[in-house]
Amino acid sequence: MRRAARWWATTLMVAASTAPVSGQHIEWRSYSGDSGSTKYAAVDQINPSNVAKLRIAWRRPAVDPSLVKLDPTLTFSRNFRATPLMIGGVLYAPNGVGLVEAFHPQTGRTLWVQQPPAGGPETLRGDSTRGVAYWRSGTEERLFVQRGETLMALDPKTGRPYPGFGTGGAVSLRHGMEPYRWTGAPQVCRDVVIVGSSMSDSPPNKEGTPGDVRAYDVRTGRLRWTFHAIPREGEFGVDTWKNDSWRYTGHANLWSLLSVDEQLGYAYLPLSSPTSDMYGGHRPGDNLFSDSLVCVDCLTGKRVWHQQLVHHDLWDYDLPAAPVLADITVGGRRVRAVVQVTKQAFAFVFDRVTGQPVWPIEERPVPRSTTPGEQTSPTQPFPTKPPPFDRQGVTVDDLIDFTPELRAAALEVVKNYVIGPVFTPPSIKTAEGTKGTIQLPGSVGGADWQGAAFDPATGMLYVPSIAAPFVADIVPGNPKQTNLTFTRGTREFPPAVMGLPLLKPPYGRITAIDLNRGEIVWSVPNGNGPRDHPLLTHLNLPPLGNPGRSAPLLTRSLLFVGEGDPIMVARERVPPSLPLSLAPSAGDRTFRAYDKATGKALWETDLPAGTTGAPMTYVVDGKQYVVVAVGSREHPAEFIAFSLP
Numbered sequence: 001m002r003r004a005a006r007w008w009a010t011t012l013m014v015a016a017s018t019a020p021v022s023g024q025h026i027e028w029r030s031y032s033g034d035s036g037s038t039k040y041a042a043v044d045q046i047n048p049s050n051v052a053k054l055r056i057a058w059r060r061p062a063v064d065p066s067l068v069k070l071d072p073t074l075t076f077s078r079n080f081r082a083t084p085l086m087i088g089g090v091l092y093a094p095n096g097v098g099l100v101e102a103f104h105p106q107t108g109r110t111l112w113v114q115q116p117p118a119g120g121p122e123t124l125r126g127d128s129t130r131g132v133a134y135w136r137s138g139t140e141e142r143l144f145v146q147r148g149e150t151l152m153a154l155d156p157k158t159g160r161p162y163p164g165f166g167t168g169g170a171v172s173l174r175h176g177m178e179p180y181r182w183t184g185a186p187q188v189c190r191d192v193v194i195v196g197s198s199m200s201d202s203p204p205n206k207e208g209t210p211g212d213v214r215a216y217d218v219r220t221g222r223l224r225w226t227f228h229a230i231p232r233e234g235e236f237g238v239d240t241w242k243n244d245s246w247r248y249t250g251h252a253n254l255w256s257l258l259s260v261d262e263q264l265g266y267a268y269l270p271l272s273s274p275t276s277d278m279y280g281g282h283r284p285g286d287n288l289f290s291d292s293l294v295c296v297d298c299l300t301g302k303r304v305w306h307q308q309l310v311h312h313d314l315w316d317y318d319l320p321a322a323p324v325l326a327d328i329t330v331g332g333r334r335v336r337a338v339v340q341v342t343k344q345a346f347a348f349v350f351d352r353v354t355g356q357p358v359w360p361i362e363e364r365p366v367p368r369s370t371t372p373g374e375q376t377s378p379t380q381p382f383p384t385k386p387p388p389f390d391r392q393g394v395t396v397d398d399l400i401d402f403t404p405e406l407r408a409a410a411l412e413v414v415k416n417y418v419i420g421p422v423f424t425p426p427s428i429k430t431a432e433g434t435k436g437t438i439q440l441p442g443s444v445g446g447a448d449w450q451g452a453a454f455d456p457a458t459g460m461l462y463v464p465s466i467a468a469p470f471v472a473d474i475v476p477g478n479p480k481q482t483n484l485t486f487t488r489g490t491r492e493f494p495p496a497v498m499g500l501p502l503l504k505p506p507y508g509r510i511t512a513i514d515l516n517r518g519e520i521v522w523s524v525p526n527g528n529g530p531r532d533h534p535l536l537t538h539l540n541l542p543p544l545g546n547p548g549r550s551a552p553l554l555t556r557s558l559l560f561v562g563e564g565d566p567i568m569v570a571r572e573r574v575p576p577s578l579p580l581s582l583a584p585s586a587g588d589r590t591f592r593a594y595d596k597a598t599g600k601a602l603w604e605t606d607l608p609a610g611t612t613g614a615p616m617t618y619v620v621d622g623k624q625y626v627v628v629a630v631g632s633r634e635h636p637a638e639f640i641a642f643s644l645p
Contacts, residue, residue: 003561003607005146007383008175009202009595009625010230012495016323017630019591021591024619024621024622025088025089025618025619025620025621026041026042026043026617026618026619026624027085027086027087027088028041028084028085028086028087028313028359028439028616028617028618029108029134029575030084030085030133030134030187030236031083031085031130031131031132031133031185031187031257031614032257032259032322032451032546032614033473033616035187035188035189035259035260035261035262035325036259036260036261036324036325036326036454037257037259037322037323037324037325037451037553038324038325038326038453038454038456038457038550039451039452039453039454039552039553039554039614040453040455040554040555041427041553041554041555041556041617041618042112042457042556043555043617043619043624044555044556044557044558045623045624045644046162046555046558046617046624046626046643046644047555047556047557047558048558048592048595048602050644051593051603052139052602053644053645054593054603054605054626054641054642054643054644055521055642055645056108056640056641056642057106057625057641057642057643058106058108058641059108059638059639059641060103060108060638060639060641061636061637061638062076062078062080062082062095062096062128062629062631062636062637062638062639063076063095063096063097063491064095064101064113065088066108066110067095067097067099067113067116067124068127070124070340071121071124073121074097074121074124074125074385076096076097076126076128076637076638077096077127077128077631077639078549078567078609078612078615078631078632078633078635078636078637079128079565079567079568079612079631080096080128080612080619080629080631080637080638081127081128081129081130081183081612081613081629082094082095082129082130082131082613082629083130083185083613083614083615083616083629083638084131084616084627084639085131085132085133085134085616086105086616086618086620087134087156088156089620090102090103090104090105090111090156091103091104091105091106091618091627092132092134092143092156093131093132093637093639094128094129094130094131094145094147095113095128095130096637097124097125097126097127097128097271098126098127098128098129098147098148099113099114099115099116099126099145099147099596100114100132100143100145100154100159101113101114101143102156102159103116105618105620105625106620106621106625108109108292108625108639108641112158113159114145114154114159114420115159115160119208126147126148127148127181127183128183128637129145129146129147129182129183129184129185130183130184130185130613130614131185132144132145132185132186133145133185133186133187133188133193134156134188134216135188135191135193137191138434140219141155141156142154142155142156142162142165142218143155143156144188144193144507145186145217146173146182146184146185146186146195147561148180149172149173149174149179149180149181149619150170150171150172150173151166151170151171151173151186151193151195151216151221152165152170153165153166153169153170153218153221154169155251158250159274159314160541164219164220164221165219165221166218166220167218167221170221170342171216171221171223173195173197173214175209178199178200178208178209180197180198181198181319182195182196182197182255183198183268184196184198184254184255184256185257186256187191187257187258187259187260187267188218188260189215189260189262189265189266189267189298190262190265190299190559191217191218191299191300192215192216192217192218192224192225192299193215193216193217193218194213194214194215194258194260194267194298195213195214195215196211196213196253196254196255196256196258197211197212197253197254197255198253199211199250199251199253199255201273201276201277201316202276202277202486202487202488203250203251203276204480204481204482205445205481205482205484206248206249206275206276206282206283206484206643207247207248207249207250207275207483208224208249208251208252208274208275208596209249209250210228210229210230210249210250210252211229211230211250211251211252211253211254211255211271211272212226212227212228212229212255213226213229213258213269213296213301214226215267215298215301219310221564224299224301224531225299225300225301225302226301227269227296227301227303229251229252229253229271229289229290230246230249230250230252230274230289230290231246231288232246233246235286235512236303236335237288237552239285240285240286241285241287241288241289242283242284242285243284245282245283245284245285245287245518246470249274249275249282249283249287249517250274250275251272251273251274251277251290252271252272252273252274252287252289252290252291253271253272254269254270254334255272255318256270256272256318256319256320256321256449257270257321257322257449257451258322258323258324259322259323259338260298261315261325261336261352262436264352264353264370265297265298265299266295266296266297266298266304267295267296267297268293268295268323268325268338268352269291269293269294269295269296270318270319270320270321270322270340271290271291271292271293271294271318271319271324272290272291272318272319273290273291273310273313273315273316273317273318274287274313276484276487276488277313277314277315277316277318277488278314278316278472278474278488278491278591279314279316279371279374279474279484279486279487279488280312280313280314280374280427281371281372281373281377281425281484281485281486282375282484282485283312284312284375285312285319285375286308286311286312286377287307287311287312287313288306288308289306289308290308290310290313290318290322291310291311291313291317291318291319292306292307292308292309292319293306293307293309293310293319293323293338293340293348293350293591294306295297295338295352295355302339302370304355304473305354306355307348307350307355307357307381308381309340309342309346309348309381310344310380310381311377311379311380311381312375312376312377313470314369314374314376314426315342315343315344315423315425315426315439315443315472316343316443316472317342317344317443318343318375319340319342319449320342320343320389320446320448320449320451321340321341321421321448321449321450321451321452322451323339323340323533324338324339324340324341324452324454324461325337325338325352325454326338326339326347326349326454326456326459326461326581327456328358328459328515328516329459330358330359330516330517330518331372335351335358336351336352336353336439336622337349337350337351337358337470337515338350338351338352338353339448339452339454339461339515341389341444341446341451341452341504342446342447342461343441343442343443343444343445343446343447343448344388344392344422344423344441344446345388345389345391345392345441345446345465345515346382346383346389346446347383347386347389347447347461347463348361348381348383349383349385349386349454349518350533353361353392356645357380357383358385359383359384359385359386359516359518360383360404361381361382361383361384362381362382362383362384363379363380363381363382364379364380364382365378365379366378366380366421366422366423366424367420367421367423367424367425368425369425369426370425370427370428371425371427371428371474371486372485373484373485374421374425376425380423382396385518385519386513386515386518386519386520386571387520387643389446389447389463389465389509389511389513389520389523390441390445390446390465390466390467390509390511391441391467392421392422392439392440392441392442393419393420393421393422393424393440394414394419394420394469394503395419395439396411396414396419398440398503398504399411399414399502399504400497400500400501400502400503400504401504401505402500402535402536402539402541403535404580405535406497406498406535407497409498410497410502413495413497413502414438414502416432416434416435417435417436417437417438417471417494418436418437418438419437419438420435420437420438422441424437425437425472426439426441426472426474426488427473427488428470428473428474428475428476429473429474429475429489429490430529434472435473435547436471436472436473436474436489437471437472437473438469438470438471438472438494438502439469439470439471439472440467440468440469440470440503441465441466441467441468441469441470442466442468442469442470442472442493442592443470443472444466444468444470445464445465445466445467445469445470445547446465446466446470446585447464447465447466448466448549449549449551450549450550450551450564450614451534451551451552452552453552453553453554453559454515454554455554455596456552457556458514459514459515459516460512460513460514460515460521460596461512461513461515462510462511462512462513462519462552462554462559462596463510463511463513463552464508464509464510464526464551464552464561465508465509465510465511465548466507466508466547466548466549467503467505467506467507467508467509467545467547468493468507468547469489469491469493469494469502469503470491470493470494471489471490471493471494472488472491473488473489473491473492474486474487474488474489475488475489491496493517498535499530499533499535500530500535500536501530501535505525505529505545506525506526506529506543506544506545507525507529507544507545507546507547507645508525508526508527508545508546508547508548508587509523509524509525509526510523510524510526510552510559510561510594510599511547511577512596512599520541522598522599524543524594524600525542525543525544525545525601526545526546526548526550526561526563526592527543527544527545527546527548527563527587527588527590528543528544528546528588528590529543529544529545529546530544531543531544546563546564546587546588547587548562548563548564548566548568548587548610548611549564549568550562550563550564550587551611551613551614551615552609552615553614553615553616553617553626554596555617556592557595557596558593558595558602559593559595560591560592560593560594560615560617560626560628561591561592561594562587562590562592562607562610562611562615562628563587563589563590563591563610563611564587564610565589565609565610565611565612565614565630565631565632566587566610566632567610567632567633568612568633569585585614587611588610589607589608589609589610589630589632590604590605590606590607591605591606591611591615591628592604607628607630607636607640608630608635608638608640609630609631609632609634610630610631611628611629611636612629612630612631612637613628613629613630615627615628616628623643623644624643624644625641625642625643626641626642626643627639627640627641627642628640
């Protein structure tokens, strides 16, 4: 005990007070700018006339040097997911090991660093998360951060834990059979703080822990409510789990981010697929509330309304992004809407009070599974407006065809796979037959955690997306290892064709949607893509787009978007035969500002690594800054801030 105390005697508090507040400030008080996840700031000091003058104002490593001094052997992921908050003239963000750091918005200088738990150097180990949450009532204020299996409440002025919250400022998030983990960001609604969870996509058996969503009292840490992502006996929706499969099925968790409407007191939960994500013969039925947008009362957790966007999921088409709260005008009627973008490249638009679709949703027939024991839903929901913001399904007309040789090679590759429209089910991989189903968008395609940005002045929604195919293959389960009849296979990306993607470009794009009319206004490739490949250079091609997970940032006149970094792709998902640059999360180091009215790129800069976190902006003492997290396998993770000279 004494040894641990001596080890922690070196204080991590660099400063006990925040930066002074003076002059004009525009804050960024929530992970996505506001609790409605619009990623919008009503500021345009940086605008089309001067954006070309942007330069780096400061840089900051993902982990403060004071922590590294405590443990020189400290290592951490370079997939740095964090987005800072700016409140009261101070930036707050989780660092590369999940502890909160406060730093100066004009210089990046450290103000304080959260102390790790007592116990020795091993307590420094941790992973980055997307962000922290802030709550204030009168003179009371809290920062909330989830790290590992713990939710903590901190004093924003000092970084010290609030002893009245849980035990010593922390509550345990461990529930059920699985260890708790999450890389999202807590969300405050009134006087509760809400958290989701991350779970394995590949459980060993059909049994699993349900991905229940929980809310805790912001002052005491007491558990206020639990929403059952998989209904229990007697609860609404349990009849959608035939053969009592609700009793053992797990997941349907909230792995991404949520949004809240403080005025209504509602939280909007985008839930994911149940176990297992590519075979569901053991869970017949539509399987509520998997793949559903669920509106709950913030103070009670009671369901207000829900909409299931994928029935009986076999495609890993969980809802991947925070729903966007958007006030729009449709047919002369003002609508308080909520927009859910999806992996299958839909933007579903609902009245966020009632849950009714703003435009009709049609249940359309989809291909049926040929896998023994599988009971696919005969239909899936398709919104009639807006149109899909990226391609859906695969035909031979989608294969790369820049040259006759490329076309012939692509046709040869696709002979080994099942192709078809969106919602074509996974297929059994065999030694002599098919290698699986080429799914487009893939399970990491369409929209992902980066979500969308919304302009409340114009009603425009901006969606970065990924046109990345994915091989959905399943194999018979080994009875010695699993009680699943079929398990997912290698889940590889389709083979490269002479070093190029199997399908036509664009491989990544940005789409602007007028939500007042439900129409696409413009769509542009995001990035150059492989246009400089030796087989293509003589063709003088336009930008082909990069398939990167790139989050948007919107101001009054500009749209900032990076291209993502390949580090966001798990290595095991990229087979040795496939270059990492062709993987669905591959991107490049370029960070751009687009004219949001036209999609024209007005400024770009090459960063030392690709973007890994969502960018944010703020104004302090009358000066605007833009901050983004970067990292790669070749470059340490850091924050980079831009401003005008």
